Amino acid sequence: MSLLRDKETIPHVTKLQHLLNTVQGPAALGLKGLAITKANFDVTWEKLVRRYDNQRISLYMALENLTQLPLVKSRTADELNNLINRTEEAVRSLQELRCPIYEHYN
Numbered sequence: 075m076s077l078l079r080d081k082e083t084i085p086h087v088t089k090l091q092h093l094l095n096t097v098q099g100p101a102a103l104g105l106k107g108l109a110i111t112k113a114n115f116d117v118t119w120e121k122l123v124r125r126y127d128n129q130r131i132s133l134y135m136a137l138e139n140l141t142q143l144p145l146v147k148s149r150t151a152d153e154l155n156n157l158i159n160r161t162e163e164a165v166r167s168l169q170e171l172r173c174p175i176y177e178h179y180n
Contacts (some may be wrong), residue, residue, distance in 0.1 A: 086115040093118060101126060129171065136167035 090110050097105060108114055143160055146153050169175050
């Protein structure tokens with residue numbers, strides 16, 4: 075939002091063109107054939123938010139990522155770093171969703 079939607083100096087037509095060039099996969103298919111006009115930026119943005127900004131699904135996916143961390147088969151630096159990175163990513167996702175995360179340090 076801060077990179078595109080909230081930038082008042084960028085014209086809506088330019089924002090829409092950038093958005094359409096950035097969105098991929100099923101979301102892009104849902105926007106195919108959309109006319110690039112000033113009015114269509116807000117319409118397109120709201121359509122994407124309604125469809126993809128679902129807090130319940132985001133929470134489910136963040137918890138799924140945390141509970142489905144890969145097993146460490148051998149204690150190599152690469153595997154341990156991968157586990158740490160994936161764990162931190164899952165915790166960050168939960169924090170972004172404003173879930174209470176308690177960190178304890180010894």
